[in-house]
Amino acid sequence: MLKALWSLCVLLLASFGAGAQPAGETVRLPTFSRVAAATSPTFQDPPVIVSQHGVAFVQIFAAASGSGTPAFVYEGSFGVAPTVRVNPGDTIKFQYFNYLPSGTPTVMNMTNLHFHGLRVSPLPGSDDVLDTLAAPGQILNYSVLIPANHPPGLYWYHTHPHGETNLQTGEGAMSGAIVIEGLQTHLPVLATMTERILVIRAPLGAGKIDPTIIRRHRLWTIAPPGQPPSACANGPDTAHTLTVNGYVVPTIGIAPNEAQLFRVVNATGQRTLDLSIPTETLYIVALDGVPLDTYPGSPSMLAVRHIVVPPAGRVEFVVYGPPQETPLMTSCYYTGPVGDPDPAAILAWLRPPGGLQREARPVALSPLRVNPLPRNWLSTALPPPAQERTTVFSENAAGTQFFIDGKQFTPGEPPRFIIKSGTVEEWTVLNETNEIHDFHIHQVHFIVEAINGLPLPPPYFWYDSFIIPYQTKNADGTTTPGSLKLLLDFRDPVIKGTFVYHCHLLDHEDKGMMATIAVK
Numbered sequence: 292m293l294k295a296l297w298s299l300c301v302l303l304l305a306s307f308g309a310g311a312q313p314a315g316e317t318v319r320l321p322t323f324s325r326v327a328a329a330t331s332p333t334f335q336d337p338p339v340i341v342s343q344h345g346v347a348f349v350q351i352f353a354a355a356s357g358s359g360t361p362a363f364v365y366e367g368s369f370g371v372a373p374t375v376r377v378n379p380g381d382t383i384k385f386q387y388f389n390y391l392p393s394g395t396p397t398v399m400n401m402t403n404l405h406f407h408g409l410r411v412s413p414l415p416g417s418d419d420v421l422d423t424l425a426a427p428g429q430i431l432n433y434s435v436l437i438p439a440n441h442p443p444g445l446y447w448y449h450t451h452p453h454g455e456t457n458l459q460t461g462e463g464a465m466s467g468a469i470v471i472e473g474l475q476t477h478l479p480v481l482a483t484m485t486e487r488i489l490v491i492r493a494p495l496g497a498g499k500i501d502p503t504i505i506r507r508h509r510l511w512t513i514a515p516p517g518q519p520p521s522a523c524a525n526g527p528d529t530a531h532t533l534t535v536n537g538y539v540v541p542t543i544g545i546a547p548n549e550a551q552l553f554r555v556v557n558a559t560g561q562r563t564l565d566l567s568i569p570t571e572t573l574y575i576v577a578l579d580g581v582p583l584d585t586y587p588g589s590p591s592m593l594a595v596r597h598i599v600v601p602p603a604g605r606v607e608f609v610v611y612g613p614p615q616e617t618p619l620m621t622s623c624y625y626t627g628p629v630g631d632p633d634p635a636a637i638l639a640w641l642r643p644p645g646g647l648q649r650e651a652r653p654v655a656l657s658p659l660r661v662n663p664l665p666r667n668w669l670s671t672a673l674p675p676p677a678q679e680r681t682t683v684f685s686e687n688a689a690g691t692q693f694f695i696d697g698k699q700f701t702p703g704e705p706p707r708f709i710i711k712s713g714t715v716e717e718w719t720v721l722n723e724t725n726e727i728h729d730f731h732i733h734q735v736h737f738i739v740e741a742i743n744g745l746p747l748p749p750p751y752f753w754y755d756s757f758i759i760p761y762q763t764k765n766a767d768g769t770t771t772p773g774s775l776k777l778l779l780d781f782r783d784p785v786i787k788g789t790f791v792y793h794c795h796l797l798d799h800e801d802k803g804m805m806a807t808i809a810v811k
Contacts, residue, residue: 332538332540332541332542333541333542333544334487334535334536334538334541334542334543334544334639335536335537335538335541336374336487336488336536337371337372337373337374337467337468337488337490337536337537338365338366338371338373338374339373339374339375339376340373340374340375340376341376341377342376342377342378342381342382342383345378345380345381345382346381346382346383346384347375347376347377347381347382347383347384348384348386349373349375349383349384349385349386350385350386350388351363351364351365351372351373351385351386351387351388352364352365352387352388352389352390353387353388353389353390353391353402353425353450353459353465354369354390354391355391355392356369356370356463360458360462360463360494360495361391361400361402361450361458361459361463361465362463362464362465363463363464363465363467364390370464370494370537371537372448372465372466372467372468372490373467374467374468374469374470374488375448375467375468375469375470376469376470376472377437377469377470377471377472378437378471378472378473379437379438379439379440379441379443379471379472379473379665380437380438380439380441381437382434382435382436382437383406383433383434383435383437383469384432384433384434384435385404385431385432385433385435385448386430386431386432387402387403387404387425387430387431387432387433388425388430389401389402389425389426389427389428389429389430389431390427390428391427392427393427394426394427398455398458399426399452399454399455400426400427400455401424401425401426401452401455402424402425402450402452402455402459402465403419403420403423403424403425403431403450403451403452404431404433404448404449404450404451405418405420405448405449405450405451405733406418406433406435406446406448406469407446407447407448407449407603407755408446408447408579408580408605408736408755409435409437409441409446409469409471409580409734410438410441410442410668410734410735410736410783410785410786411435411436411437411438411734411785411786412435412436412785412786412787412788413733413734413786413787413788413789413790414788416432416433416434417433417434417435417436418435418733418734418790419788419790420451420452420453420733420790420791421702421789421790421791421807424452437471438667438783438785439665440665440666440667441471441665441667442471442580442581442582442585442664442665442667442669443471443472443473443474443476443477443582443664444470444471444474444577444579444580444581444582444605444607445468445469445470445488445554445555445556445577445580445605445607446468446469446470446471446580446605447466447467447468447469447490447556447558447605448466448467448469449465449466449467449558450463450465450466453700453702453800453801453805454801455801456560456797456800456801457560457561457797457798457800457801458801460558460560460797461493461494461495461559461560461561461797461798462494462495462531462560463494463495464492464493464494464534464537464558466490466492466556466558467490468488468490468554468556470488470554471580473664473665474576474577474582474607476662477582477661477662477663477664478576478582478591478592478659478660478661478662479660479662480654480655480656480659480660481552481576481609483654484550484551484552484609484654485545485549485551485552486551486552486554487543487551487552487553487554488536488554488556489535489536489553489554489555489556489638489639490535490536490556490558491533491534491535491555491556491557491558491559491562491564491638492533492534492537492558492559493528493531493532493533493534493559493560493561493562494531494532494534495530495531523623523624523625523634524623524624524625524626524632524633524634524635525625525626525629525630525631525632525633526632526634527632527634528562528631528632528633528634531559531562533559533562533621533636533638535638535639540637540638540639540640541639541640542639542640542641542642543619543639543640543641543642544642544643544644545610545612545613545641545642545643545644546612546643546644546650546651547612547613547614547615547643547650547651548611548612548650548651548652548653549611549612549651549653550609550610550611550612550651550653550654550656551609551610551612552576552607552608552609553607553608553609553610553619554605554607555600555605555606555607555608556605557600557601557602557603557604557605558603559602560602560796560797560798561602561631561796561797561798562602562621562631562633563599563600563601563602563624563626563633563727563729563758564599564600564601564621564624565597565598565599565600565621565622565623565624566597566598566599566600566606566619566620566621566638567596567597567598567619567620567621567622568610568613568617568618568619568620568641569617569618569620570613570617571610571611571613571617572594572595572596572610572611573594573595573596573597573598573608573609573610574592574593574594574608574609574610574656575592575593575594575595575598575606575607575608576591576592576607576608576609577605577606577607578604578605578606578607578752578753578754579604579605579736579753579754579755579756580605580755581669581736581752581753582664583750583752584661584664585664585669585670585753586669586670586738586750586751586752586753587670587671587672588749588750588751589749589750589751589752590750591659591661592609592656592659593750597622599624599758601729601756601757601758601795602729602756602795602796602797603729603731603755603756603795604754604756604757609656610641611653612641612643612651613641614650615643616640616641616642616643617640617641618637618638618639618640618641619637619638619639619640619641620635620636620637620638621633621635621636621638622635623635626726626727626761627724627725627726627727627761628725628726628761629690629724629725629726630725630726630727630761631726631796667783668780668782668783669736669753669780673715673738673778673780674714674715675715676714676715676716676717676778677711677714677715677716678710678711678714678716678717679716679717679718679719680708680716680717680718680719681718681719681720681721682695682696682707682718682719682720682721682792682806683695683696683697683721683723683772684720684721684722684723684724684728684730684759684794684804685697685722685723685724686724686799686804691802692802692803693794693799693800693802693803693804694803694804695707695792695793695803695804695805695806696806698803698806699802699803699804700791700793700800700803700804700805700806700807704806704807705807706789706807706808706809707806707807707808708808708809709808709809709811710781710808710809710810710811711781711810711811712781712782712784712786712787712810712811713781713782713784714781714782715778715779715780715781715782716778716779716781717740717776717777717778717779718737718775718776718777718779719774719775719776719777720759720774720775720776720777721759721772721773721774722759722760722761722762722772722773722774723762723770723772724761724762725761725762726761727758727759727760727761727773727796728758728759728794728796728799728804729756729757729758729759729794729795729796730756730757730758730759730775730777730792730794730795731755731756731792731793731794731795732755732779732790732791732792732808733790733791733792734786734788734790734810735755735779735780735781735786736753736754736755736779736780737753737754737755737757737777737778737779737780738751738752738753738754738777738778738780739751739754739757739775739776739777740776740777740778741774741775741776742760742774742775742776743760743773743774744774756795757775757777759773759774759775760773760774760775761773781810786810787810787811788809788810789807789808789809789810790807790808790810791805791806791807791808792805792806792808793805793806
């Protein structure tokens with residue numbers, strides 16, 4: 292009955308103002324009951340919206356939870372966001388209703404959506420976060436056209452109102468997954484595997500994980516060289532608890548030796564994840580939505596024991612079921628002398644379903660049969676960079692103001708760089724602070740050439756988010772900035788327009804660490 296009433300409600304709302312409304316169209320919004328998703332020890336997939344006749348249509352609300360924290364509401368349930376599955380060439384249509392209470396000068400409760408990682412238009416009505424905002428009581432209509440040759444993989448959507456992005460996306464967990472189909476066609480071995488979508492969030496006040504869980508299974512933290520283990524994570528993160536699809540430490544059913552495809556989004560506001568499954572190898576097939584072998588000469592699969600995923604990053608990997616109950620965990624990650632606490636934590640348990648079972652017959656991953664990917668800009672060789680640039684991330688001593696090139700972001704400011712469409716650029720990104728930052732640029736993917744001046748040998752992979760190391764202190768008292776050298780691809784004509792790059796530690800972005808560029 293509740294879902295039927297909800298469907299009628301959103302159907303009536305849909306009759307108000309079709310089409311893109313970049314400034315937000317005012318509508319009268321309904322009153323609905325707060326229905327929280329039930330807690331469950333068993334892994335739960337998010338609800339799924341699949342494109343029909345080339346269109347995926349999503350209706351979702353922003354509303355205040357019982358604690359006052361902003362949250363998504365989907366089909367009457369708080370804290371729920373559907374996974375949107377589309378094919379290349381499809382269109383994602385979002386009707387997004389702002390049902391948050393009237394704002395104040397400090398918390399305005401404006402909201403919008405960013406379609407993270409998608410190589411789509413940054414113009415209003417599509418993936419625009421600069422001019423598209425809804426005030427309380429307004430509705431936004433998005434129409435996001437996925438190019439026919441878009442890379443298949445895992446992407447995500449989240450709110451992006453400057454100044455309140457961490458409140459909404461980080462503390463309010465307002466995010467959901469997007470899957471561009473085609474990875475299983477590219478790698479047919481994946482087609483028979485159970486697929487798991489894991490959206491990792493760190494909402495404010497979600498409770499605490501019993502520390503005896505970590506002690507009981509002897510999961511230790513790893514300190515950086517010369518640091519005691521207690522210094523690894525700058526203390527416990529007492530305010531946030533990691534969740535998987537909204538649940539704390541769920542159990543994922545997987546038989547011994549069974550191969551499953553895990554598709555993981557780091558949707559936290561600030562938490563860097565160092566993912567591993569003790570005793571098991573992770574076989575990575577895609578990073579930040581792009582299959583590994585998209586870049587010419589790179590392998591289709593990469594075997595690792597752990598993978599660091601920064602906030603906003605994604606990783607897709609195959610894992611074999613362990614012989615006994617084993618955790619999917621994040622190890623402690625050191626973020627610098629004044630960085631955020633990123634302690635070790637268990638995300639989920641991998642457990643044979645129904646108790647002890649016979650081992651599954653393992654799927655052979657080698658030799659790996661591969662079907663061609665769609666030819667696109669990311670699969671073609673990079674020309675020499677047309678321009679070299681340097682951009683500097685910094686902050687004040689108190690950590691209350693954050694800067695790019697010495698400036699805090701101001702809405703309406705002129706673009707920091709004017710970039711010629713159809714070119715590749717080489718950027719040096721410097722970090723002049725004592726904590727890591729997380730470089731992210733909208734619409735664009737990049738290759739990492741060097742970290743702290745040390746060249747990275749091939750293979751090369753495409754990213755849209757990457758950690759900038761913190762600065763180092765030299766023996767003479769001077770400092771050397773942390774650095775990345777990147778090749779950014781602006782060749783796709785779809786991405787013409789004005790958009791942003793910023794730190795995806797979202798409190799840093801909100802406090803000024805963002806800048807605009809214009810591609811013309």
